Amino acid sequence: MNTPxxxxxxPGARRxxxxxxxxxxxxxxxxxxxxxxxxxxxxxxxxxxxxTHDPLQMxxxxxxxxxxxxxxxxxxxxxxxxxxxxxxxxxxxxxxGLGATALSLGLALLLGVTAGLGGRVADAVISxxxxxxxxxxxxxxxxxxxxxxxxxxxxxxxxxxVGTAPGYARMIRGQVLAVRGAGYVEAARALxxxxxxxxxxxxxxxxxxxxxxxxxxxxxxxxxxxxGLAFLGLGVAPPSPxxxxxxxxGRSYVTRAWWLEVMPGLAIVAFALSVTVIGRHLQxxxxxxxxxx
Amino acid sequence: MTAARDALPAAPADILLRVDNLTVSxxxxxxxxxxVSFSLAxxxxxxxxxxxxxxxxxxxxALVGLAGPRASVQADGLAFGGEDLRRFAxxxxxxxxxxxxxxxxxxxxxxxxxxxxxxxxxxxxxxxHGEAGSRAQRQARVVELLERVRVPEPAVKARQLPHExxxxxxxxxxxxxALALDPQVLIADEPTTALDVTVQAQVLELLEETRARxxxxxxxxxxxxxxxxxxxxxxxxxxxxxxxxGSPAEIFGAPRHPYTRRLLDAVPSAHSRGTRLAPASAPRWxxxxxxxxxxxxxxxxxxSARHLVKRFxxxxxxxxxxxxxxxxxxxxxxxxxxxxxxxxxxxTVARIALxxxxxxxxxxxxxxxxxxxxxERERRPRRxxxxxxxxxxxxxxxxxxxxxxxxxDSLGPDPADRAQRSARVSELLDxxxxxxxxRHRRPIExxxxxxxxVAIAxxxxxxxxxxxxxxxxxxxxVSIQAQVLDLLGDLKAQLGVSYLFISHDLGVVHHLSDxxxxxxxxxxxESGAVDEVFLTPRAPYTQRLVAAVPRLHRAG
Numbered sequence: 005m006n007t008p009x010x011x012x013x014x015p016g017a018r019r020x021x022x023x024x025x026x027x028x029x030x031x032x033x034x035x036x037x038x039x040x041x042x043x044x045x046x047x048x049x050x051x052x053x054x055x056t057h058d059p060l061q062m063x064x065x066x067x068x069x070x071x072x073x074x075x076x077x078x079x080x081x082x083x084x085x086x087x088x089x090x091x092x093x094x095x096x097x098x099x100x101g102l103g104a105t106a107l108s109l110g111l112a113l114l115l116g117v118t119a120g121l122g123g124r125v126a127d128a129v130i131s132x133x134x135x136x137x138x139x140x141x142x143x144x145x146x147x148x149x150x151x152x153x154x155x156x157x158x159x160x161x162x163x164x165x166v167g168t169a170p171g172y173a174r175m176i177r178g179q180v181l182a183v184r185g186a187g188y189v190e191a192a193r194a195l196x197x198x199x200x201x202x203x204x205x206x207x208x209x210x211x212x213x214x215x216x217x218x219x220x221x222x223x224x225x226x227x228x229x230x231x232g233l234a235f236l237g238l239g240v241a242p243p244s245p246x247x248x249x250x251x252x253x254g255r256s257y258v259t260r261a262w263w264l265e266v267m268p269g270l271a272i273v274a275f276a277l278s279v280t281v282i283g284r285h286l287q288x289x290x291x292x293x294x295x296x297x
Numbered sequence: 298m299t300a301a302r303d304a305l306p307a308a309p310a311d312i313l314l315r316v317d318n319l320t321v322s323x324x325x326x327x328x329x330x331x332x333v334s335f336s337l338a339x340x341x342x343x344x345x346x347x348x349x350x351x352x353x354x355x356x357x358x359a360l361v362g363l364a365g366p367r368a369s370v371q372a373d374g375l376a377f378g379g380e381d382l383r384r385f386a387x388x389x390x391x392x393x394x395x396x397x398x399x400x401x402x403x404x405x406x407x408x409x410x411x412x413x414x415x416x417x418x419x420x421x422x423x424x425x426h427g428e429a430g431s432r433a434q435r436q437a438r439v440v441e442l443l444e445r446v447r448v449p450e451p452a453v454k455a456r457q458l459p460h461e462x463x464x465x466x467x468x469x470x471x472x473x474x475a476l477a478l479d480p481q482v483l484i485a486d487e488p489t490t491a492l493d494v495t496v497q498a499q500v501l502e503l504l505e506e507t508r509a510r511x512x513x514x515x516x517x518x519x520x521x522x523x524x525x526x527x528x529x530x531x532x533x534x535x536x537x538x539x540x541x542x543g544s545p546a547e548i549f550g551a552p553r554h555p556y557t558r559r560l561l562d563a564v565p566s567a568h569s570r571g572t573r574l575a576p577a578s579a580p581r582w583x584x585x586x587x588x589x590x591x592x593x594x595x596x597x598x599x600x601s602a603r604h605l606v607k608r609f610x611x612x613x614x615x616x617x618x619x620x621x622x623x624x625x626x627x628x629x630x631x632x633x634x635x636x637x638x639x640x641x642x643x644x645t646v647a648r649i650a651l652x653x654x655x656x657x658x659x660x661x662x663x664x665x666x667x668x669x670x671x672x673e674r675e676r677r678p679r680r681x682x683x684x685x686x687x688x689x690x691x692x693x694x695x696x697x698x699x700x701x702x703x704x705x706d707s708l709g710p711d712p713a714d715r716a717q718r719s720a721r722v723s724e725l726l727d728x729x730x731x732x733x734x735x736r737h738r739r740p741i742e743x744x745x746x747x748x749x750x751v752a753i754a755x756x757x758x759x760x761x762x763x764x765x766x767x768x769x770x771x772x773x774x775v776s777i778q779a780q781v782l783d784l785l786g787d788l789k790a791q792l793g794v795s796y797l798f799i800s801h802d803l804g805v806v807h808h809l810s811d812x813x814x815x816x817x818x819x820x821x822x823e824s825g826a827v828d829e830v831f832l833t834p835r836a837p838y839t840q841r842l843v844a845a846v847p848r849l850h851r852a853g
Contacts, residue, residue: 187692194651195707195759196680205706206695213697 034285037278044275047094057085059092059245068261078263080253086267093245093268097227098275100160100246104226105219107165112172113212119173120180120211121203131177137170143232150238157240164229168222172215179211186210213287220283224276231272247271312336313481313513314360317374321352321359321537323367330356331537335530339481342504342514344528346521346560348774352537353517354403357484360515361400362390377482395422399475401485403517408471409459415467416455419443419474426478442473446503464639465496472503483507484515489523493638493801498845501526519774521560522804522847525549533557563779565808573786574779574808597665598626599762599795600650600683605659607645620645620656621819627763632789632796634810634827636803636842642819643799647767650797651685652676664762681709681759688768690752694740700726700751701736707758725754729784746777750784757788765797770805782809803846807831815839 047054056076063083071078077086119130137145149163183189184207192202231248233239240246247268254264314337321330330352337343347353358364360375362385375382377397385393394400402408409418416439423435436455443451446469448462459467468488475483488504489497505527508514518524524531525545533541533554541554552558563574607620620642627633637643648654650661652669661669664682684707687693694703704722712718723733729750740748749769756764766785770778786809789796800806806813806827813830815823815838823836834840 187687187689188695190653191685191687191693191755192706194653194680194683194685196677196709198677209697210695 030285033281037281037285040274040278041282044094044098044278047091048098049095051091051094054091055085055088057088059084059088061085068257070261071263077267078261080261080264081257086250086263089245089250090247090268090271093247093250094271096157096240096244097230097247097272099157100164100230100248101223101227101275103161104164104168104230105222107161108168108172108222108226109215109219111165111169112176113208115169115173116176117180117203117208117211119177120184121207127177130173134170134174134177138174142167142171142229146229146233147236147238150233155238155240157246160230160233160240163233164226167229168226172218172222175215175218176211179214180207183207183210216283216287217280220280221276223279224272227272227275312338313378315374315376316360317372319356319359319370319372319375321355321364321371322369323365329537330359333532333534333539335532335542337482337513337515339513340508340511341529342508342516342527344516344518344524344531345534346518346524346531347534348519348560348776350536351534353534354486356534357400357486357515357517360484361394361398362387363394363400395475395480396426396478397480397482399478399480399483401471401475401483401488403487403490409467411459413458414456415459415462415470416440416443418459419455419470419477422474422477438477439473442477443470446470446473446476447499448473463496465492465499468492468496468500469503472500472507476507480512482513482515484517486517487519488516490519494803495638495841495845497523497847501847520847521549521564521775526847533560560775563775564804565779565782565802566804573783575776575783596629599629599664600627600668600797601625601662602646602650603660603662605646605649605656605661607642607649607654608657619819620649623659623814623816623819623821625814625821625824627795627797629762629795630789630793631812632798632810634806634813635797635799635816636801636806636813637816638801638842640818641816643816644767646816647685647765647797647799651683651765652680682761683763683765684756684759684761686749686752686756686764686766686769688771690748691740693752694748696739696741699737699739700731700743703740703751704736704754704758707755709759721758725758728757728788729754730780744777745773746781749773749781753781753784753788757792757794760792761794763795763797765799767799768801769798771800771802778805785809803831803843815842 043054051059061084063079066075066079066083068081069075069079069083075085075087077090079085080089115130115134119127119134122130146163146167149166150159153159153162186206189202189206192206197205227247230239230246231251234246234248234252239248239252250268251265254261254268258265316336317334319330319333320328322328333352333356335343345353345356355364355368359368359370360382362382364370370383372383377393380393382393409415416436419442420435420439423438439455440451443455448454448466448469454462454466454470459470462470472483472485472488475485483504485504489500492500501523504514504516508527514527516524516527525548528545531543531545531548532539533548533556535556541548541552541557548557549561552561559575565574603624605620605623606618608616608618610616619640623642623646625633635643635646645654649656649669652661652673656669659669660667663679666679668676668679698706701719701722704725705718708718708721712721722736726733726736731747731750731754735743735747735751740751743751752769769785770781773781782805785796788794796809798806798810810827812825813827814821815830815834815836817838823830823834823839830839831843834843
């Protein structure tokens, strides 16, 4: 056993059957996150399956009731069931969160990649534009947009998407610049690969990698931005039970009925957390735990 | 063990450091150092030699109480002077370190605080141990120390930040810091690794001088040749155990343990030309011995460079010429070595040969066709005729990709059929000696030697006629280096490729090359057949370079 050969561990020991491995390797937290996501998915597609009450049905005999068996998450100032309203609002909230994040990422990719790869002039122009946009608070940009184009779910998505894009764009630009100088990009160039192929195969995926977790957090953040707009009266109009609107509506009763604030807040946190846990797990599973301390 | 201990040279009466049956383990894991014993007297130098993972650095760190918070250090005896180190608390260790035992850490760049002036770093030990009174006195002492380790312009360098010093100067500053309090024992962990050979020679000289002044020295190294020059006694370690011990003459003249013999054989040099370095890896085919048929002069060279010049503008805006009028021809089936120290421009020549850099003047032709003078678009389809193997394969792999995808990616458009491509990947992995099961691993999950094999598989996949190797074995342990060099030799014999082989290691170049260019400060100072250049160097620089190479002093 003295030979200085490469010691190769038996590969069979490392890689059991994929399905067995999947079952054994999914941590409990990922399973839980999956269950939460599935719940919200059902709530978005088929709210009636989960609701215990009619979300718009007022009941003046049961106003501002604390959570109980009859009303899981309590009732609001007109006696509507908070839990059923949350379920009802899932579709809009997820739509705003995912839509705004997707739009934000799209814009950021366009700007960031153009700046990172488009040469000195494109980089200078885009970077200065991003600097200017950075001078305005995100909320201000979103506000401006809603004021100009009026209130609707679509405007909210665009408003929040545009408002949060500069931050991501700047990160993507930095990543693209870093990845562009990486050894594997030069190796691909030395192999004679076309620039378009190198961008597609190496630069884009590696530039976006570190952003995946930020983006999953961004989904929750977008919902919070939308609720911020609702707070200013520029969100989706009541009685729509969008989560942000629920937060806004419960604001006046926060000292008497904590559940009106806490329950929608928990829904946002639970959703954002689940997306993050799943996103991270998928990233590790698909690409290996690399490049992260 | 007993036999080995008997071989200990008769110890002088005044033993400074005595280690008896030292064992170190981390947490619940197996011991990483087992039963190591030695003693050290003033004016003596002990060398601990081994490859990565041999436990040599942990041994050194255990001697100064730096093995780490999770380490469990046990010994039958561990004494410095009259004190029992086994009883030491943190406070005692701090008193010992610096003042009585100086420790030179590996990797000078990381070990110096990048935001502190070098002089402050050296002076800190003086301050902490309450020596050298006032600030001005300390500064004077620091300059004196830097002068003693022969850092040029010590007063200026003391005020500079680590990145403003060269690698050799940083290493010398670290030694100065370790010597600041005049300790009786100096422990140096890989003191010359990553240094150029002439700088390495200077650092070794400095260490020898330190020993001559009556200090005891412990040198940790993977490099047998370095150690053979300064050590009085050598311990060869592997897997945490001392396999062999003795004087350099004993170890190099008549190694008793097979591992020591293999380590010695694995060192490439002129003696090993045309032979295999690692006996463990049997050749897959009969490699022709000796050099290939001399270039007939009838076939055009596969790669040819004429009067290459390259300038780079530095951060200060001043253009520096890094490559100056470099010309060479690489014939089919030939290996052309380029040796030089860091900053000699050899890597820039490699990048120009690969057309990753455009020469400011001069031209490269590949397979008789213009190469540097055409547009990238024209070059792209021809790039498959020339490949590259880097020093650091890991950074040249997309971290998301598996071995399979990395190799498959470089196959090019043919064959188009998926099954055929997969079979070709298997064939290539087999050719470089990687088991098929490795195809699903990611590079991060491989060892250094395995990564370099993947890099080689990727380089030969497009069936190039020329492979540019830029320091391909510099980051590898000597036995792994031997395997990779053997593999490169085999592939050349089997595939008939030509290598442009760039290295700072004269032994490696001598082992593999047919002809060699010696570069210094961007210029070719000497070129010719490898034996001629290295055995009878004509240029003064080559003579200096060859003289600076530490050699194994073998008997016979």
